[in-house]
Amino acid sequence: MTVVKAKAEYHSMKSQRRIGHALAYIALCILAIIFVFPIFWLLSCSLKTYESIFMYPPKLIQFPLQFINYPDALTYETFPFLTFILNSIKVTLVSVVGAVLSSSLVGYSFSRLKWRGRNATFMLVVLTMIIPAEVVITPLYLLYNKIGWIDTYLPMIVPYFCGKAFYVFMMRQAMMGIPIEMDESARMDGCTSLQTWWIIIMPQAKLALIAVGIMALQDQWNNYLEPLIYINSQMKQTISVGLTYFSGSYQTQWHLVYAAAVLVVMPILILFAFMQKYFIQGVVVSGVKG
Amino acid sequence: MKSSVARRSMTKRERKELREGLIFASPWIIGFLCFLLVPLVYSIYISLTNYNFLNTPKFIGIANYQKMLFKDPMIWHSLRITLIYALVSVPLQMIFAFILALLLNMPLKGVTIFRTIFYVPSLVVVVASSLLWRQMLNTDFGIINYILSLVGIPKVHWLANTGSIITSLVIIHLWGCGRAIIINLSGMQGIPTQLYEAAEIDGASKFRQVFAITIPMLTPTIFLNLLTGMIGAFKSFAMVNVLTQGGPNNASKFYMLYLFENAFKNYRMGYASAMSWLLFLIVAILTLMIFKSSNSWVHYSGGVDS
Numbered sequence: 001m002t003v004v005k006a007k008a009e010y011h012s013m014k015s016q017r018r019i020g021h022a023l024a025y026i027a028l029c030i031l032a033i034i035f036v037f038p039i040f041w042l043l044s045c046s047l048k049t050y051e052s053i054f055m056y057p058p059k060l061i062q063f064p065l066q067f068i069n070y071p072d073a074l075t076y077e078t079f080p081f082l083t084f085i086l087n088s089i090k091v092t093l094v095s096v097v098g099a100v101l102s103s104s105l106v107g108y109s110f111s112r113l114k115w116r117g118r119n120a121t122f123m124l125v126v127l128t129m130i131i132p133a134e135v136v137i138t139p140l141y142l143l144y145n146k147i148g149w150i151d152t153y154l155p156m157i158v159p160y161f162c163g164k165a166f167y168v169f170m171m172r173q174a175m176m177g178i179p180i181e182m183d184e185s186a187r188m189d190g191c192t193s194l195q196t197w198w199i200i201i202m203p204q205a206k207l208a209l210i211a212v213g214i215m216a217l218q219d220q221w222n223n224y225l226e227p228l229i230y231i232n233s234q235m236k237q238t239i240s241v242g243l244t245y246f247s248g249s250y251q252t253q254w255h256l257v258y259a260a261a262v263l264v265v266m267p268i269l270i271l272f273a274f275m276q277k278y279f280i281q282g283v284v285v286s287g288v289k290g
Numbered sequence: 291m292k293s294s295v296a297r298r299s300m301t302k303r304e305r306k307e308l309r310e311g312l313i314f315a316s317p318w319i320i321g322f323l324c325f326l327l328v329p330l331v332y333s334i335y336i337s338l339t340n341y342n343f344l345n346t347p348k349f350i351g352i353a354n355y356q357k358m359l360f361k362d363p364m365i366w367h368s369l370r371i372t373l374i375y376a377l378v379s380v381p382l383q384m385i386f387a388f389i390l391a392l393l394l395n396m397p398l399k400g401v402t403i404f405r406t407i408f409y410v411p412s413l414v415v416v417v418a419s420s421l422l423w424r425q426m427l428n429t430d431f432g433i434i435n436y437i438l439s440l441v442g443i444p445k446v447h448w449l450a451n452t453g454s455i456i457t458s459l460v461i462i463h464l465w466g467c468g469r470a471i472i473i474n475l476s477g478m479q480g481i482p483t484q485l486y487e488a489a490e491i492d493g494a495s496k497f498r499q500v501f502a503i504t505i506p507m508l509t510p511t512i513f514l515n516l517l518t519g520m521i522g523a524f525k526s527f528a529m530v531n532v533l534t535q536g537g538p539n540n541a542s543k544f545y546m547l548y549l550f551e552n553a554f555k556n557y558r559m560g561y562a563s564a565m566s567w568l569l570f571l572i573v574a575i576l577t578l579m580i581f582k583s584s585n586s587w588v589h590y591s592g593g594v595d596s
Binding site for chain 2: 020021024025027028031032035036038039041042045053054055056057058102105106108109110113114115116117118121124125128130131132134135136137138139140141142143159161162163164165168193197218221222224225229239240241243244247254257258261262264265268269272276279280283284
């Protein structure tokens with residue numbers, strides 16, 4: 001009797017679970033469609049003619065597909081979009097190198113070297129993570145103006161070489177997890193701190209280095225406020241601000257704006273396709289309890 | 291005497307260690323001094339002057355602060371809409387990201403594909419996504435109004451007034467909540483499975499388990515999301531600026547937009563610096579409040595990881 005009852009209960013539990021899973025699937029599918037739709041729409045608009053973008057009712061896909069929009073966007077006369085992209089690539093790559101190098105050096109100091117005041121200084125690093133960088137844009141602008149950094153990339157790049165607090169935090173957390181015996185034996189073999197950092201710690205912290213690199217890449221590629229403030233010459237502008245030039249002009253060529261937007265988004269998406277793990281890694285570490 | 295000898299003999303090694311530690315940490319220390327501390331102090335000075343980029347700064351005491359607090363209604367307007375936006379968007383995003391993470395944490399087939407799908411929008415460059423949404427939200431030919439019209443909802447003027455603009459921003463913000471989802475998800479996967487097994491044996495329903503186990507165990511993550519979300523909401527700039535440029539008629543003039551306008555369009559550097567300090571103060575108070583409250587609701591389980 002009790003066995004039958006238990007069995008029935010088990011079966012009802014199982015069917016309940018199945019219903020639960022089905023509901024979860026349905027919810028996920030609906031939400032997934034909603035989430036994907038804007039990206040699909042961006043692609044679709046980038047392949048339309050100027051007129052069909054403003055058609056009402058809007059068409060999901062307009063044939064024939066206007067692949068010509070892409071070369072057109074790159075060679076658009078009024079705004080040198082290709083130059084914007086190249087500028088962004090330049091600034092971003094240099095920033096990534098700076099972020100990886102500086103944050104690993106500083107992270108090494110905060111995780112492997114013992115010095116008086118280390119932990120208090122690290123608390124300061126954590127504290128500065130909470131201060132919005134926007135608080136100092138006005139004085140920074142004035143200071144940069146005094147030393148002639150306006151209309152150069154230095155205000156955007158140099159901070160990346162100075163170990164941004166969040167990247168330092170990430171590197172330190174990652175390096176804390178490397179067994180201390182590794183650098184002890186390196187020391188025994190007569191390695192200096194610098195050698196230990198380069199030979200022992202850097203290879204061990206590879207995952208975190210890539211994660212920091214990707215975050216720096218995303219941050220700088222996305223950077224909008226700083227180029228908007230610091231860059232005056234159009235030829236020096238980066239893509240985030242460049243895109244808004246495109247869309248803010250008198251007769252906006254919207255089909256080209258969308259093609260350009262796709263070109264801006266694509267590098268990150270392609271990189272994500274190859275390095276999913278590292279993207280997620282960065283986010284996961286940032287979720288570590290403070 | 292003895293102790294001083296001991297101290298000196300220690301200092302020698304210690305000093306070497308200290309020097310080395312500081313050398314390795316020097317990039318951050320230099321950055322901290324040059325890009326944060328000096329500008330912060332400098333901005334106190336500027337905020338007490340009438341500097342407008344052309345004149346030599348003249349000391350005017352606390353006049354900027356007085357004007358800001360008592361004579362400039364735009365400050366309060368911009369603070370109000372920024373605060374409303376923060377109060378609506380942050381909790382909504384946290385709840386939404388939590389529920390999605392719950393779903394994505396279920397042992398479903400193909401769940402990794404869903405995880406990717408929900409993460410991808412957060413990768414879209416902010417300016418590109420703002421331009422895209424600006425077109426999708428267009429009153430006359432936007433796809434969103436078209437879809438709504440299919441189910442009989444009349445045209446919505448999405449970017450016409452403060453309320454509808456904040457609604458639009460919240461929607462866009464929800465769409466880009468991939469990071470928050472992944473943070474929640476990783477937090478959930480750190481919860482020991484024994485807890486759920488024990489609850490299962492006690493006959494607790496899945497629904498009850500969420501409230502009895504998942505949420506309490508996830509409070510450190512929720513705390514972090516709350517903190518970064520709040521600060522992020524107060525710094526909102528790029529998306530609003532591309533979407534509406536603060537308009538129409540200042541309806542979406544968020545605090546950072548007004549600050550930017552003062553500093554880099556009107557070159558009222560003194561006034562903008564005073565505004566920066568107000569922003570700093572508000573963020574500091576909010577952070578302190580969240581930290582203080584965390585004692586009573588954030589649950590740190592000892593030893594799981596630190």
